[in-house]
Amino acid sequence: MAPVVALIEHADGKAFDTSLQTLAVARSFAAGQAVHALVLSSPIRLDLELGRNAVFALANDLGHYGVNVAHIAEHEALDSFAPDAWAAILGQLADQLDATAVFAAGTERGNEVMARVGARANLPLATNCIAVSAGDPITLTRQRWGGSLLEEARLNSTRPLVTVAPHAVPIETTEAETKVETFTPQLKEQELVVRVIEHVAAAGGGVSLAEARVVVSGGRGVGSKEGFAIIEELAGLLGGAVGCSRVVTSAGWRPHTDQVGQTGTKIAPELYIACGISGATQHMAGCKGAKRILAINSDAEAPIMLNSDYAVVGDLKEIVPAISKEIRANRGHAG
Amino acid sequence: MRVLVCVKRVPFTGGKMVLAPDSMALETRHLGFTISPHEECGVEEAVRMIEAKSGESVVLTLGPAEAAEQLRDAMALGVDRAIHLETDGSEWDPEATAAAIIDAIRADEAASGPFDLILFGNESADSGGFQVGLRVAGALGRPCVTGLKKVTIEGASVRCEQESEGGRDVYAVPMPAVLTVKEGLNLPRYPSVPGRMRAARKPVATMTPTQAQARLELASLVVPAGQGRRAEVLGSGPSAAPAVVEMLRKIGVV
């Protein structure tokens, strides 16, 4: 019986959680068919940094997530990201296995590679799904509006291409016997035209918004560019990053890199402090990964209150400095 | 140079998603419409490129008659003319959308010469398919770089920067090329009043494409159950600060 195949993204010898979540959906779709995984690897970089064993170990470990066969594709060109090459390899493997479905995580790269697979093979792609059931047609549930809305859809395809919405389904562990195989792809020159030629590291200093444990964000209520001083102060005291809403970037008060939202950064901190942010769907799509949300807003009935754990009602221009002062005072006592 | 930017008309949503009675679309009776946010930056970029290099910028949309509003919006920012692939307003799947756009591009290029760059949004705000630009690029046989936050034309090629883990990945591809861009690429300007007035007089070519059989079919929309959390009010005004810090300590943030 033909298997399903899933693309596994990884870094530093670890598969991404999003890829492991994808495996859960792929297994459920497979309903007993074999689950194959594709792990891409570059011998050049591996020699330098990781060692081949780590990739094999990672591939071998996929058995815990129900992978029956893990294919490690090695190619020199894979030392830097080349999306057409990734798409070619995934397509070739799917062809070789006569896969009944292809899965990837709905990450930027996952979506991009799968779209290229679809374009190359003239197959439809359903992105950011949270559930997929085999059948004719295939039925699936996918996210729209960054997850603020769900779509029930029918997919008519002999080989459905599906990406799985990040952090929308749990990782499932199981025990499967995993066979690790190597796969040698054939790449054409034109598939390497689009490839990363350089990586520019972010300017140092500060905590990355996406990774921060605490994010303090300001919205329309902050009122001005200068108004962010108190937001920065509080973020600094908490060792967190500064965020903002789309209104703020549109007004030019903060750079877009600070924007939390559907079209900005999606964050998953321990604590999100939203100051003067009403909570439009566009914004909530970016911060729904936060473990806890504290809203500071003059409007006790703002939509964000329905999605927060804690709230302080009133003028953020008074409240935020008061919190900073209180933190300092407590530290004073402690020290 | 010639630049095409493809945009999608999407509703401007507020604090809550409300569905139309048939659950096949959002209830948009009370909503305004806008160009999908990533594409707003695409429009701005196209305008800046032509301001810098001269030539022609063109905006294209596939959507209902009302989508002419978004074409005018783009032209108000400086785009020279528009192509409207008019639909009855029903949902077109990404493949059908791409097919219609490919046909339109081929026709326009046959008449006016090739586009050096074709810009798309990385994904639409509403359906978020992440694929129309890539399908168009594939069909036209042009390189495509996605999710761009910076685009620099360097001679016959274009340098593209994409946000990635810990910084930016850089690509360089020869033109003609297809680029999909993201919000943050630039800060789009507001339309000036003279710009708006000029936009009213700029040409819009309207055509009615045939819709290819959809393979990804919308069955219905569902508003996901809310997280149902109701905020615990820690107080009002600055006097709430001690309670806030107490909470921060409890969750281990301070």
Added chain:
Amino acid sequence: MGPTDRNLPSHARVVVIGCGIVGNSVAYHLGRLGWRDIVLLDKGPLPNPGGSTGHASNFIYLVDHSKEMTALTIESVKQYKEMGVFIESGGVEVARTKERMQELTRRMASAMSWGIEPVALVSPSETKRLVPYLDESIILGGFYTPGVGVVDSLRAGTLMRERGQSAGALAVAAKTEVLGIDVEHGRVRRVRTTEGDIEADTVVITCGVWSPRVARMAGTQIPLTPAVHQMIDVGPVPRFAGAKSDIEFPIVRDMDTNMYERQAGGDLEIGSYAHRPILYDPDDIPSLAQAALSPTEFPFTQPDFELQMQHALELMPEIVGDEKVGVKYAINGILSLTPDGMPVLGESPDVKGLWAAAAVWVKEGPGTGKAIAEWMVHGESEIDLHSSDIARFHEHQKTRAHVRARAAEGFNKTYGIVHPGEQWASNREVRLSPFNVRERELGATFFEAAGWERPQWYESNAPLLEEFGDRVTRRTAEWESRWWSPIINAEHLAMRERAGLFDLSAFTIFDITGPSALQSVQCVALRQMDVPVGRVVYTPVLSPTGGFKSDLTIMRLGDEHFRVVTGGASGMSDRKWFQDHLPPDGTAQLTDLTSSTTTIGLWGPRARDILATLTMDDVSNDGFKFGTCRTIEAGTLRVLASRISYVGDLGWELYIPMDQGLKLWDLLWEMGKQHGLTPCGIGVYGTTGRLEKCYRAHGNELETEYNVVEAGMTAPRVKDEDFVGKEAHLRHRQEEPAAIMCTLTVDDHTSSTGEKRYMLGREPILTHEGKRIVDRHGRGSYVTSAGAGPSIGKHILMAYLPPEHARAGAALSVQYMGERYPVTVAVAGPTPVFDPENLRIRS
């Protein structure tokens, strides 16, 4: 204290629904006047619950042609200033056309009439000095009001709530939606909300555009429609960079294009009333959750604004033409429009205890709140609100179709040049008298009153112009010729010499019957109503403070049967007033006969001759005395004849069932021919005939702000029985009046261009030297009524003057269209200028 008081009380003295500027003001003023247990609700959040207040442009122009609106605005500004939320910026209304320049002189006149100072007409270059970013080459001038300003209406609302709360008078509940209003036995009992029920026998609907929806819950109507007002915000404006306050330059109203432009911090806000009327139903307004912005900020419709951009660009090219200045924000803001452009205030005529304060804009919000609170607490407001009274509407005027038709027609008149005689074009011919068919044949020009089509004059009378020759004054100025014809004056003279036939179908007529009928009419009428059956009494109806609530005639038709006849315009509110004063035990009833009874007026020296040919009854002076009424037979018809007159000539009002009206008309017509009977329009009845006799009219001379003594209508003695306003009236009789109703005539009509000009009313009366005349209560003198007096050959003006000017022969002046004209006081007090001994009506 938090913005919202949790735990909704289960009982309240009054529930105010809606936390916009109006609701906050009403609740605050009720508390200030001593009421407690006030609950103020809104379904939205605070401080901005999402209604029109939240997106209002918040600027206040002071001058309006309506005295009532100006008074409410002035009071509002006073309150905004006291709360510290008013920024004075000044404002200039600019003119692009000659017609508008003339209109600006009218605005100057209104400013003087209502006491708004300083104001000035400014040249284009002076305008440029005030507003340096405007292109003065396209304007002809401006009307500058330094006192114009901008308010923070949300902040004002918050302050008023806080004051009410800290006085312990007020509980506020946001996010509390009203689900129902329970009415029992015609009275409000309870408000049902999402947070529980509140027992209350008084409820105020201050829900702005939602008001019709809430009124419907109580089974009644608030006739208004939500409508779009477009607004855009452009910026950043280099000239405004570093602005220290929200507004530093005067607000400009580009009157001819129906637009305004105002600085808003670093931006320029451009608003328009020029686009096509875009009306919604109250049910179209989205919920808070559905709306992308606020429920009353609808998506902007760019195509409706194309022409307005052109206009803004013409006037302010420096800013609007700047390629770097962008459109940052654009909305279709929703506001309330009513069929006649006035607010909807007061207690519902259908449900006791249900009050409305709707279709009120930010500029008049706090003043309206105060007035409504006074009305609720004291039974009357300091400012006369008769033009805004919710009870003014006739049934057809409350229909959705009528509201929408008139709102659509009125929308583009927001900044329009509206002639005082201007007639509505939409939804006409709703109420037709039985004579309408004949009137059409006679070429009547119809004016509307309370939905009735009334002939203003008849083209068939054009030959009279030749007959009366120079005695009929012609008008050459276009403005005064509009909605007017010299035929009116010719009809007047024909009536004075022979007889006139008048269609008076627009009267509102109702009977008061039952054992307590006498007591009921006695308690609202100033005059003695315990008169013999068959007597007709003309009586003022007083407000609690002794001002004029109305004036009307009452016929005693039986021991327990009175018939009240009043004008169509005030008919419905008069009916409510009588209804409200019926005894609660049901021993008197009110029956409306307006649509079943019609009236013909027959007046003139030949009136008796004509009537005598129709009837065998005795209609001689002794047989049918002035001031009496009785039923006579005219052929096969039984007609209630009432010998009174509003035009100062011998004659009768003839009341007849509607179905037989045409028959009576035809009989009179046939018999009148030989006596020279002329059909006469309301131009004679309401203006020329009335003014020659110096008869006062409600809404003109008679308002709650003036009393009986001042109006010169004091009777020799006051009846012993109690009546509304008696105490105040007795006091007024002891006082020296602060002003006296006078009749003036214009000495010279010649303007600086040599054209004769004729005042139309509401112009300021000034001293001979041109100084404003103000009485000791601060009330300025203005023309309450103006019109021709064809029989005396003069143009007549009526005005209240302080005693020092109120003497025959006093030389004063009137300001009209930017010029002053000499006038002389002809009579101080009630004596008519025509037939001062009243020989004619008693002949």
